[in-house]
Amino acid sequence: MRDKDKEYLQNFGANLKKIREDKGFTQAQLAIDSDLDISYISRIENGRISPSLIYITHIADALGVDMKQLISFNK
Amino acid sequence: MRDKDKEYLQNFGANLKKIREDKGFTQAQLAIDSDLDISYISRIENGRISPSLIYITHIADALGVDMKQLISFNK
Numbered sequence: 209m210r211d212k213d214k215e216y217l218q219n220f221g222a223n224l225k226k227i228r229e230d231k232g233f234t235q236a237q238l239a240i241d242s243d244l245d246i247s248y249i250s251r252i253e254n255g256r257i258s259p260s261l262i263y264i265t266h267i268a269d270a271l272g273v274d275m276k277q278l279i280s281f282n283k
Numbered sequence: 284m285r286d287k288d289k290e291y292l293q294n295f296g297a298n299l300k301k302i303r304e305d306k307g308f309t310q311a312q313l314a315i316d317s318d319l320d321i322s323y324i325s326r327i328e329n330g331r332i333s334p335s336l337i338y339i340t341h342i343a344d345a346l347g348v349d350m351k352q353l354i355s356f357n358k
Binding site: 209213216217220258259260261262263264265275276279280 | 284288291292295333334335336337338339340350351354355
């Protein structure tokens with residue numbers, strides 16, 4: 209993986225964590241509402257994995273935000 | 284996979300194909316420029332797989348478009 213990729217995933221994870229907390233969700237609640245495993249949510253937020261596109265739509269739906277919000281952050 | 288998910292991936296693939304063609308790229312050229320396999324590009328465009336987020340950034344960089352363009356289409 210390119211350094212640029214690692215940085216992007218860390219930024220994506222930090223942005224997701226911020227939005228989740230702003231919306232008052234715990235990781236556990238988000239995992240339930242998006243049909244995903246809590247460890248998957250945790251690894252995304254820590255920038256340790258690159259999530260699958262379709263799971264990002266599950267997360268966006270659960271948080272009630274547009275996909276664009278999840279990918280809009282300063283790179 | 285939910286029906287809604289299949290529909291989303293088909294729309295995502297069709298949108299990618301349109302942008303790629305508008306930009307005058309062949310699948311082969313996009314595969315080279317994004318460090319991805321041509322079969323991966325083809326399966327994305329046919330809505331048969333859910334691409335990894337980081338590979339979407341490679342595709343966006345190769346096509347010279349913003350990520351938002353790749354995920355902005357009528358669901």
